[in-house]
Amino acid sequence: MLTPLVGMQDADITLQSRPHDLAHWNPSGKLAVVTGASSGIGRCLSKRLTEAGCRVIAVARRADRLQSLADEIHRDGVDDRLQPIRGDVTDPATHDQLESLIRSRGGSLDLLVNNAGIGAIGSFEEATESRLRKIMEVNFFAPAQLTRRLLPYLKSSDDAVICNLGSVLGHRAVPDKSEYCASKFAMHGWSDSLRAELAGTSVRVTLVSPSTTESEFFDVLVDSDANATSKSFGSWPADRVAAATLAAIGKRRSEVILSLGGKLLVYADRLCPPLMNWALRK
């Protein structure tokens, strides 16, 4: 059962016709859907968007977390700009609910952030098919299908953005994260293709590729050893990633790779793949 958690009236999310500046995308007065808003990057980004005057429909499975985010935002004096929707992104009923909510708000959506994601650590050979399927469902099929469903509403906006949260591991794969790397490479390729298909429309596609981020991500790994650890070259707090994501959307960037460690991984691999193969060998 999917339930809106706060009693937001239809009139609370009003879409205004607004002139837009071609150089920047301004969140003020816009309507956004953010998936995976109950923790980490999605939570911080939802908060930043509402503070910037955006109305946010925040989606995740943990209703209590969404409610506490809504309470925090509304307590800080920002009016009821965040509407929590409890739902699983892989469930078509969640897509139905989002679609009908957007229709009831006027039928136009300005920003879709495909952020919900999960990971796993461990050898491919020793893992199960179920781990592969779970990760591909949440990280790739769900955002792709949700985007297809919401595209008509994004196209109704005169200035819309689809922001996909990828990963540096969608540019350079590493051992023991085969399913996750595959899902983020899929998201990367799909984002590039969609961007080209939508060129000439009012909808842009931004791919944001963070490297290690301090969040709950590593606490909820799928079918992974409890002691599994991950190599990282420094990490960013989730709110820093959220700020960089909002800046990338605002500047209408097609793609951003975050953090020095992330840039080193991706660009060193482009310059000299054998060197990176050697550095990353198990």
Ligand SMILES: NC(=O)c1ccc[n+]([C@@H]2O[C@H](COP(=O)([O-])OP(=O)(O)OC[C@H]3O[C@@H](n4cnc5c(N)ncnc54)[C@H](OP(=O)(O)O)[C@@H]3O)[C@@H](O)[C@H]2O)c1
């Ligand atoms: N953390 C990193 O090191 C890192 C690095 C690069 C990229 N990323 C990417 O950044 C994105 C956000 O990750 P994060 O670091 O912020 O992790 P996080 O704190 O674990 O947040 C993940 C969010 O996704 C939601 N989610 C997971 N499965 C879902 C489902 N089936 N339906 C709806 N919501 C679901 C979770 O909410 P519920 O559990 O309440 O549903 C949570 O809100 C992911 O796409 C991740 O791949 C993370």
